[in-house]
Amino acid sequence: MDVSTARRTILRRPAWDEIQVPDQVLDRNQALFGERLTPDEAVRRILADVRTRGDEALRAWTARLDGVEVPNPVVDGAAIQAAYDQVEPSVVDALRVAARRIEAFHRRQPALSWIHNDHEGTVGQLVRPIERVGVYIPGGTAPLPSSLLMTAIPARVAGVPHVAVITPPQRESGLPHPATLVAADIAGVDVVYAAGGAQAIGALAFGTESVRRVDKICGPGNLYVTLAKRQVFGLVGIDGLPGPTETVVIADEHANPELAAADLLAQAEHDILACAILLTPSRPLAEAVQAAVLHQMEELERSETIQGSLARGSGIVVTENLDQAFELANEYAPEHLCLLVADPWRHLEQVRHAGGVFLGEGSFEVLGDYVAGPSHVMPTGGTARFASPINVNDFVKIVSIVGLNAQALAAIGPAAATLAHAEGLTGHAAAVRRRLQDESPK
Numbered sequence: 078m079d080v081s082t083a084r085r086t087i088l089r090r091p092a093w094d095e096i097q098v099p100d101q102v103l104d105r106n107q108a109l110f111g112e113r114l115t116p117d118e119a120v121r122r123i124l125a126d127v128r129t130r131g132d133e134a135l136r137a138w139t140a141r142l143d144g145v146e147v148p149n150p151v152v153d154g155a156a157i158q159a160a161y162d163q164v165e166p167s168v169v170d171a172l173r174v175a176a177r178r179i180e181a182f183h184r185r186q187p188a189l190s191w192i193h194n195d196h197e198g199t200v201g202q203l204v205r206p207i208e209r210v211g212v213y214i215p216g217g218t219a220p221l222p223s224s225l226l227m228t229a230i231p232a233r234v235a236g237v238p239h240v241a242v243i244t245p246p247q248r249e250s251g252l253p254h255p256a257t258l259v260a261a262d263i264a265g266v267d268v269v270y271a272a273g274g275a276q277a278i279g280a281l282a283f284g285t286e287s288v289r290r291v292d293k294i295c296g297p298g299n300l301y302v303t304l305a306k307r308q309v310f311g312l313v314g315i316d317g318l319p320g321p322t323e324t325v326v327i328a329d330e331h332a333n334p335e336l337a338a339a340d341l342l343a344q345a346e347h348d349i350l351a352c353a354i355l356l357t358p359s360r361p362l363a364e365a366v367q368a369a370v371l372h373q374m375e376e377l378e379r380s381e382t383i384q385g386s387l388a389r390g391s392g393i394v395v396t397e398n399l400d401q402a403f404e405l406a407n408e409y410a411p412e413h414l415c416l417l418v419a420d421p422w423r424h425l426e427q428v429r430h431a432g433g434v435f436l437g438e439g440s441f442e443v444l445g446d447y448v449a450g451p452s453h454v455m456p457t458g459g460t461a462r463f464a465s466p467i468n469v470n471d472f473v474k475i476v477s478i479v480g481l482n483a484q485a486l487a488a489i490g491p492a493a494a495t496l497a498h499a500e501g502l503t504g505h506a507a508a509v510r511r512r513l514q515d516e517s518p519k
């Protein structure tokens with residue numbers, strides 16, 4: 078498609094409450110709720126119910142939405158250990174490789190306390206971990222043990238004393254997927270709960286008889302999870318709104334069309350709401366990628382999800398030149414920006430908004446999804462304009478330190494009193510004046 082069509086369609090970011098959900102979602106909501114509720118309305122209903130009825134509501138929504146009875150959402154330690162027997166040893170090893178790389182990357186991230194002393198005393202900051210963090214891990218369409226490592230390990234590195242994981246139960250066992258349980262053990266989390274969707278977010282935010290309330294909820298999820306996090310924000314902190322995944326590939330005429338197509342399809346398979354967009358100034362490349370997408374799709378398993386995603390927010394856009402491709406990418410602010418261009422490092426300076434940038438054919442996004450080191454939980458929906466991937470700073474807060482002495486009072490107290498008067502706050506001014514009087518020579 079051309080640039081102006083793309084700007085009107087796939088590159089346009091609707092506000093959260095005007096997201097056009099496919100008819101199939103509304104049809105499903107008609108069946109579930111007896112009304113064609115928008116996802117935002119459905120989430121409001123679920124959260125209100127969990128807030129008032131606690132575990133009872135959690136059980137009821139789990140039964141209705143996930144199709145499984147879970148009498149107690151707390152997954153016991155024996156079930157976590159038993160999960161090792163159900164996971165291929167090579168998968169356990171790969172999870173350990175990923176965990177090591179993620180930990181090493183996050184140990185390099187500074188979140189530092191500092192103190193400045195001078196003749197007026199001390200100012201500075203204390204960095205303190207958040208005490209109780211709830212990590213949401215998706216599990217509706219596919220288990221995502223990698224997302225658990227990508228969220229819980231930065232929390233651990235930050236020193237969070239209590240990390241709870243909540244993730245949907247599987248229909249057959251009533252437990253989360255075994256690989257997710259193994260990942261929870263490798264990451265060293267404190268408790269795992271089996272619940273998904275908005276009801277899980279409600280349980281973490283409000284607390285129930287069996288789920289302890291947390292201070293902050295982090296981690297990715299589908300539209301329902303993301304809308305629920307948005308609705309409980311304020312009562313608890315949230316990391317951001319990492320929702321359905323999105324990838325923009327910028328490619329020039331030298332790019333390998335088969336690899337560009339593979340990278341687009343890899344993200345399209347996550348969700349019918351996932352977006353995979355190619356921006357290229359080369360029409361022959363655009364045509365070759367389109368052909369490659371069509372034939373590669375046939376080899377993949379999740380064709381229904383991929384088709385849904387390709388029909389909606391995805392597409393191939395022919396730009397006037399590479400500069401225009403970067404301009405459009407910055408406007409869109411994608412979660413992932415993949416540069417399949419000659420000398421990608423030369424273009425890094427043009428990147429202003431993206432959750433992560435992947436430079437060249439060898440550093441493709443799927444490596445970032447699993448083992449590169451940075452968290453793959455990145456801002457979506459255009460929030461990369463102001464938000465960052467999950468990182469250690471998401472799990473700490475700063476306490477400012479003010480330890481001033483009498484010299485400071487004499488030097489800066491009068492300015493404080495003047496500003497207090499200017500704001501009409503005579504009580505504030507009096508608190509300064511009393512001290513200045515106490516300090517004045519008798």
Ligand SMILES: NC(=O)c1ccc[n+]([C@@H]2O[C@H](COP(=O)([O-])OP(=O)(O)OC[C@H]3O[C@@H](n4cnc5c(N)ncnc54)[C@H](O)[C@@H]3O)[C@@H](O)[C@H]2O)c1
Nearest residue numbers: 215216217218273274297298299319321322347348454455
């Ligand atoms: N941005 C990131 O960093 C990142 C990372 C990993 C995954 N993701 C995204 O996470 C998402 C995973 O989605 P998922 O669906 O597989 O798992 P999920 O766990 O996020 O959602 C499953 C839950 O959704 C709820 N649900 C489903 N249909 C509903 C309805 N009609 N009404 C109310 N609730 C409903 C159910 O309770 C279910 O437990 C994908 O969109 C993927 O792109 C994003």
Ligand SMILES: N[C@H](CO)Cc1c[nH]c[nH+]1
Nearest residue numbers: 221223224322446453454
């Ligand atoms: N690409 C997804 C969003 O960044 C993360 C993921 C998990 N597993 C595979 N991929």
Ligand SMILES: [Zn+2]
Nearest residue numbers: 343344347446
């Ligand atoms: Zn992925």
